[in-house]
Amino acid sequence: MSEPTSANTPKPSSSVKLVLLGEAAVGKSSLVLRFVNNDFQENKEPTIGAAFLTQKCSLPTRTIKFEIWDTAGQERFASLAPMYYRNAQAALVVYDVTKPSSLTKAKHWVAELQRQASPGIVIALVGNKLDLTNDASNEAAGEPTSTEGGEDEATNDAGDENQAEEATPGDARKVSTQEANAYAEEESLLFFETSAKTGVNVADVFTAIANAIPESSLKTGRGAGTGQTTFGGGRPAEDTRVNLGERATATPKEGCAC
Amino acid sequence: MESLAETPWDVTISGTGLGQSLLALALSRSDKKVLHIDKCPYYGGSEAAFSLQEAQEWADNVNKEPGQSPFEDAEVHSPSDSRLSSSRAYTLSLSPHLIYSRSRLLPTLLSSKVYRQLEFQAVGSWWIFGPSEANSNLYRVPSSREDIFADDFISAKSKRTLMKFLRHIGKPPRETEGQSEEEDLSVPFSEYLSSKFQVPAELHDPLLSLSLSQASAQQTSAEYAVPRIKRHLASIGVFGPGFGSLLAKWGGGSELAQVGCRALAVGGGVYVLNAGIESIASPSNSENGDDARMQIKLSNGESIRTKFVVGSHWDLPGQAGNDQPSCEKAARSISVVSSSLESLFPITAEGGPLPAGAVVVFPGSSLGQAEDSPPVYLLIHSSETGECPTGQSVIYGSVRLSGPQGYSLLETAIQKLLESVGDAEAKVLWSLRYTQLGRVGDVIDAAQALKSSSPSESMICFPPLSLDHAFDDALLDMVKEAWKIVQGEEAIDEEFMKFEDREGVEDE
Numbered sequence: 001m002s003e004p005t006s007a008n009t010p011k012p013s014s015s016v017k018l019v020l021l022g023e024a025a026v027g028k029s030s031l032v033l034r035f036v037n038n039d040f041q042e043n044k045e046p047t048i049g050a051a052f053l054t055q056k057c058s059l060p061t062r063t064i065k066f067e068i069w070d071t072a073g074q075e076r077f078a079s080l081a082p083m084y085y086r087n088a089q090a091a092l093v094v095y096d097v098t099k100p101s102s103l104t105k106a107k108h109w110v111a112e113l114q115r116q117a118s119p120g121i122v123i124a125l126v127g128n129k130l131d132l133t134n135d136a137s138n139e140a141a142g143e144p145t146s147t148e149g150g151e152d153e154a155t156n157d158a159g160d161e162n163q164a165e166e167a168t169p170g171d172a173r174k175v176s177t178q179e180a181n182a183y184a185e186e187e188s189l190l191f192f193e194t195s196a197k198t199g200v201n202v203a204d205v206f207t208a209i210a211n212a213i214p215e216s217s218l219k220t221g222r223g224a225g226t227g228q229t230t231f232g233g234g235r236p237a238e239d240t241r242v243n244l245g246e247r248a249t250a251t252p253k254e255g256c257a258c
Numbered sequence: 259m260e261s262l263a264e265t266p267w268d269v270t271i272s273g274t275g276l277g278q279s280l281l282a283l284a285l286s287r288s289d290k291k292v293l294h295i296d297k298c299p300y301y302g303g304s305e306a307a308f309s310l311q312e313a314q315e316w317a318d319n320v321n322k323e324p325g326q327s328p329f330e331d332a333e334v335h336s337p338s339d340s341r342l343s344s345s346r347a348y349t350l351s352l353s354p355h356l357i358y359s360r361s362r363l364l365p366t367l368l369s370s371k372v373y374r375q376l377e378f379q380a381v382g383s384w385w386i387f388g389p390s391e392a393n394s395n396l397y398r399v400p401s402s403r404e405d406i407f408a409d410d411f412i413s414a415k416s417k418r419t420l421m422k423f424l425r426h427i428g429k430p431p432r433e434t435e436g437q438s439e440e441e442d443l444s445v446p447f448s449e450y451l452s453s454k455f456q457v458p459a460e461l462h463d464p465l466l467s468l469s470l471s472q473a474s475a476q477q478t479s480a481e482y483a484v485p486r487i488k489r490h491l492a493s494i495g496v497f498g499p500g501f502g503s504l505l506a507k508w509g510g511g512s513e514l515a516q517v518g519c520r521a522l523a524v525g526g527g528v529y530v531l532n533a534g535i536e537s538i539a540s541p542s543n544s545e546n547g548d549d550a551r552m553q554i555k556l557s558n559g560e561s562i563r564t565k566f567v568v569g570s571h572w573d574l575p576g577q578a579g580n581d582q583p584s585c586e587k588a589a590r591s592i593s594v595v596s597s598s599l600e601s602l603f604p605i606t607a608e609g610g611p612l613p614a615g616a617v618v619v620f621p622g623s624s625l626g627q628a629e630d631s632p633p634v635y636l637l638i639h640s641s642e643t644g645e646c647p648t649g650q651s652v653i654y655g656s657v658r659l660s661g662p663q664g665y666s667l668l669e670t671a672i673q674k675l676l677e678s679v680g681d682a683e684a685k686v687l688w689s690l691r692y693t694q695l696g697r698v699g700d701v702i703d704a705a706q707a708l709k710s711s712s713p714s715e716s717m718i719c720f721p722p723l724s725l726d727h728a729f730d731d732a733l734l735d736m737v738k739e740a741w742k743i744v745q746g747e748e749a750i751d752e753e754f755m756k757f758e759d760r761e762g763v764e765d766e
Contacts (some may be wrong), residue, residue, distance in 0.1 A: 007376050036510055052375070052524055052760070067375070069520070079531040080523055083301045083516045087349070087508050087644065119346050240612045240642045241380040244368055 013063040019084040022094035023105040027128040030196035064210040067116045097127040098172040124190035131195040133173035267564035273573030275303030277720040279518030286525035287713040296532025305353035311343040331694035353511025354654040356503040357729045359496035370755040380501035382613025387620045399464040399690035423455040444479035450480035458653040466620040472658040475528030476630040494615025502609025506645045533558040570716040585695035591655040614642035634671040638718040696725035704735030
């Protein structure tokens with residue numbers, strides 16, 4: 001790619017379609033609310049209908065604009081999911097660390113995504129409601145444990161050892177970090193434990209996803225040197241998007257052809 | 259949330275095709291309780307988009323259950339070729355329509371705010387396959403004054419006649435009205451061009467291609483062709499230089515349908531796939547007035563009650579009283595090709611976007627057929643559309659001739675195209691052919707068309723979709739009519755599809 005190099009060139013910006021999946025009441029909408037508005041609502045009503053939100057995530061080399069699709073409220077029919085994960089570049093599969101059945105459901109979603117979604121989809125497994133566990137006060141347990149290679153995983157082993165199966169009193173945790181992490185590793189998923197309530201790790205999930213999206217799925221261009229005739233000279237080859245919003249400034253001429 | 263059976267539904271939309279999904283969008287901000295179902299496990303109905311495997315399953319179903327969809331006689335041909343990628347690397351569309359920049363669909367997508375979820379790309383060049391003149395049989399149809407000046411194929415004399423014709427039809431309607439009273443548009447397009455403008459015969463087919471007419475110049479009336487050529491010319495430059503029509507990335511009509519459904523889901527509509535309508539029973543006599551609801555039995559065993567039901571002929575059960583609508587047939591094909599066919603997608607004007615679509619027209623005569631036999635249209639989508647891997651492209655073929663003759667013309671046209679693009683490696687890696695049923699000709703009165711195809715006031719049935727290659731604006735009119743019926747007194751014409759942005763969606 002021969003990107004025009006100018007000191008003042010803004011960082012390239014790409015849209016990433018992200019779908020949220022998971023059992024009802026695991027906190028999908030709350031995670032998004034925390035990420036987008038840095039807000040949390042106690043005893044939030046189940047979402048009526050689905051939701052669509054956007055949020056930018058700034059990386060050192062580029063800006064990712066997440067288009068977040070929340071299937072909330074309609075998990076029962078599982079009918080929104082196929083529409084949502086079609087062409088999605090990322091999926092956030094959420095379970096509740098206090099509810100083992102929600103991890104089982106999450107595994108079903110992961111299997112379905114692997115079977116049906118775009119081949120390169122980045123999947124993050126997220127155990128939410130960390131605030132209900134004893135780890136809530138223990139930042140170390142909430143460290144991201146990415147299974148994608150090349151990341152710093154130094155803290156993980158020690159952290160995992162602490163997640164004994166025996167829960168201490170007052171700890172509502174029913175799904176151990178170790179179990180979920182092992183599963184995530186097996187399936188090559190990103191893995192985080194979060195609390196939408198306290199905000200622990202929430203932004204990290206989205207940043208990790210943004211980093212994990214392969215460059216190739218952000219740029220669908222033909223690449224350089226394919227003999228493309230260009231009139232503009234030096235314009236990026238991937239520029240195929242037509243902006244409808246520019247209509248007003250496009251100064252259409254009536255019967256402009258002649 | 260109440261169960262499906264307990265909810266007193268206002269509207270049940272059956273099928274997630276383009277018409278139903280646009281209605282879903284229209285109702286997405288109403289306070290109606292809407293249930294949106296589809297008998298298929300996927301969205302999009304007859305405008306769906308498929309992976310290779312899904313396309314194979316779809317073809318099997320079309321043949322297994324004739325009469326259940328506006329399709330017949332589907333067949334996948336998959337010669338084993340290692341260059342074919344995995345099934346899900348493809349999104350092959352049953353509705354690769356192009357959308358003219360002047361189509362009312364685009365302002366509708368803008369005012370309803372869903373355009374942000376769509377990505378549009380330019381359809382650049384129109385090519386016509388002509389009798390062999392030079393090394394290439396493909397001739398780029400000039401569609402602007404600049405194009406005509408730059409053209410070195412047309413003689414100076416022909417250029418003058420062509421300019422005269424284009425100037426004539428490029429005039430704003432008001433200016434021409436006085437003269438046009440004498441203009442006889444009922445004659446064949448070829449005669450109109452020769453007698454009125456002395457446009458030489460070799461330019462008839464190129465001009466006709468701009469109308470997307472699926473009949474020959476002799477068989478197309480000027481009445482049909484002229485307004486469509488006007489549409490083509492008036493659309494150029496609206497959204498950028500050098501192009502006048504668009505395609506929706508990731509599967510055309512399928513994406514539009516899904517965007518409509520998502521909007522309604524966000525608005526509280528409930529979606530259930532794999533659930534078709536088995537039977538409809540009228541409201542019992544004891545129920546009267548506003549609460550009267552018909553009883554609908556779904557194929558998933560559930561039973562629901564609804565005031566209105568909306569669908570197409572193929573989404574409502576036979577006993578609803580709507581007979582098989584009268585349809586025309588077209589042979590269609592989808593071919594995955596092992597070449598980017600790059601030469602078909604030049605940037606057509608300085609500063610214009612890289613086109614992702616192109617149109618190639620084969621007049622009947624170029625395929626060894628009679629002069630007045632119908633042309634073959636090939637809509638070519640580059641890998642930029644996200645429909646196939648880089649280095650490949652997808653060819654959507656169509657000819658208004660059903661049966662083996664239609665299929666064989668499509669095949670010949672594709673072979674000729676591949677031979678002429680100068681890529682020796684260009685081969686068809688995978689193809690699907692099928693016959694599509696649909697409407698031909700224009701809907702003049704949408705309200706009337708919808709009424710006559712609907713079994714009753716509360717059972718609304720969309721007429722079959724147009725077989726046109728461009729999005730048919732009449733569909734929007736019919737959606738609006740359906741919306742008006744459902745909204746009843748609450749319907750305010752000016753509010754159709756006009757929405758504010760939802761919270762959490764920032765402006766660009």
